Amino acid sequence: MSASVSPLAPKSYPEMPSLRGVRMATAAAGIKYKNRTDVLLMVFDRPAAVAGVFTRSKCPSAPVDFCRANLPHGVARAVVVNSGNANAFTGMKGKAATALTAKSAAEAVGCGENEVYLASTGVIGEPLDATKFSGVLGDMNRTATGDFWQEAARAIMTTDTYPKVATRTAEIGGVKVTINGIAKGAGMIAPDMATMLSFVVTDADIAPAVLQNLLSAGVEPSFNSMTVDSDTSTSDTLMLFATGAAAGDGQARVESEDDPRLDGFRSALNDLLKNLATQVARDGEGATKMLEITVTGAESDAAAKTIALSIANSPLVKTAAAGEDANWGRIVMAVGKAGEAADRDRLAIWFGDVRVAVNGERDPDYSEEAASNVMKRQDIPVRVDIGLGNGRATVWTCDLTKEYVAINGDYRS
């Protein structure tokens, strides 16, 4: 954990309510460091519906493989998350470690191994000694409580400078339901990479297939629209659980993704996912600025997103932001390299409300001073209109600073 908190951290944290149907506990299992909390257990006393989305890496970690295999079963009773070791690129030993962890968790909680979900973050390539879990999971199950969200968010932090929590409420058929979520950022810990992890739980009663549909759709404009440095972890994991406790208040189970009762829930979930995702971007390593990049007028929404991510991932755009430089030439460059249809002579570019380029050239009324003032803000909106169609997308990123290089390059010197 870093000594200083990101300047982009939220000014205050929400009070996280307990959520019926889930209990949590943390422990220090000595995975990598002594006397440091490094394991989180989530327990669902009644089977929860489960959905997940995972890294697109072709070299995923063993826990990602394990979760993907269990997902068709659709029901969760326990989640074990550890920091200190990613159990990635660990060959057959990695598979053995996930099997042993699942066995320990199933015994502790009293469920099937196919009702257990796992996530690991930390060093790559080191075998994970899963025997360390066996001793602690039983105690953790006994002491787990519902009022534990802030502590859970803290327990899964690595290079994060602040814990990431969010909560929302919605109604399903007149019954109030709650959604709580935690996340940790994509950062590095010596000597290897860490991971983006997020766990979201609701007390709504929703069938697994519907839950998966909601999550797969919700991840696109949130976590999949957020980039810190364009590098994809082997272990990225986002899971959504529905405990179904709201059934006790008379909420009839949602069995279809077209159920109109889902509208409010879907909005609340998407809002929470976006909030968690931007919290991750705001804690990007070395970040001092947050860029919200909106592309309009592309040939399609997908094309708009490709262009927006090309801008967001450009080292030259990100270093310009760090330097508070309204460098729209680099935006043009990033639009051009994205590979999607673009017509130089139709492009328009704004920093905040300041239009700096229009019709393929510098805006004749462009004020360098006004644009520079926008760049001095902590939150910088960038908009690019491609002028070809109706495709639209918004993505978020942070700036690229010397501190990023220091965090990721200096630790061995």
Next chain:
Amino acid sequence: MSASVSPLAPKSYPEMPSLRGVRMATAAAGIKYKNRTDVLLMVFDRPAAVAGVFTRSKCPSAPVDFCRANLPHGVARAVVVNSGNANAFTGMKGKAATALTAKSAAEAVGCGENEVYLASTGVIGEPLDATKFSGVLGDMNRTATGDFWQEAARAIMTTDTYPKVATRTAEIGGVKVTINGIAKGAGMIAPDMATMLSFVVTDADIAPAVLQNLLSAGVEPSFNSMTVDSDTSTSDTLMLFATGAAAGDGQARVESEDDPRLDGFRSALNDLLKNLATQVARDGEGATKMLEITVTGAESDAAAKTIALSIANSPLVKTAAAGEDANWGRIVMAVGKAGEAADRDRLAIWFGDVRVAVNGERDPDYSEEAASNVMKRQDIPVRVDIGLGNGRATVWTCDLTKEYVAINGDYRS
């Protein structure tokens, strides 16, 4: 131009021979700065065959559009290159500027405007005042000489820390021919981006279509296998000219790309292109290390190149190199995110001769000290075997240092 020369600069520069059929001159036209050489004129007294490859940007500069339009004519008499202004994203004014420059050059040299080629590097979005060329091109044509390669390479430098020249010889049908080339690097100049430009000239007598074929094939394993920061300029230009002067020594014109007499020439050209490309990468902004990344065992050569570029463009791999960190976990990450077929459990990774990972896990015989010693070198070979097929590619990049961020982010503060 930077005050200090890159630590990766060549220890010595080749003597550049004159090349029959081409003359060059430079001048200070005051494009952006006073009293600074900012225009290069190349003159072919007899029409030279011409080939070109250009940026893949969807928002190319006006000179790139101009060159592409002239290329089917196949013959060049003059090349005008300026620094200080990229004439990119300048709308209709940009087109007017290329037309006026071409007219001035055609008048100065006495040729058609479709025999003129143009390249510009410097600020984006500023209209280029092409009237400044009219006054100087006539004089430049009168004073242009053949023995001017080093000066020409210097005249097109922007943030380059050293001039990039290379020369090779070959035989075509028993007649000795020479190939000379110059290049400038992809770097930034305040307040906008610069460009990769390279001009290669041979005295061989080769038909334009054959020349284009040679260049299009030669650019793939050279300039298109080299990345500094993954950002593509609006203006990248690589041109190859054949003056045909060797016809005077009895070299019969090459009319077919399958002509076996081309073998030696093709090798010499490819070697020269690779040399110039690596010189550009070695002068990457802030670079202290050169990485040669070879991927073997991929499903195809194209897949190998995609994976190699994913490694080369990863900020985490590049910062690890800057920190002299043998961080093979980040290599696994970059392989995984490339999107090409990969099997985690077949991967093997080497730094230099040190195999750090094999069969999807850490090499049991891996010595951290030996790997660290490789990382201390200025030139670091990285090899990844995917274990799936016979696809192979090699790419080059430099490390990502705080100095890169400073060069691209600090100049306005």
